[in-house]
Amino acid sequence: MQSRQEAQCIFLVESAQLRFWKQQQFLLEENV
16 A cells, blocks of 8 residues: 555645646647
């Protein structure tokens, strides 16, 4: 079973990746 800290860290990483991905999508759409 995962500790709370570990789960929180994973959540932060995933949300950061998602934000980065959305930013990239936005930039691509701006260029087109």
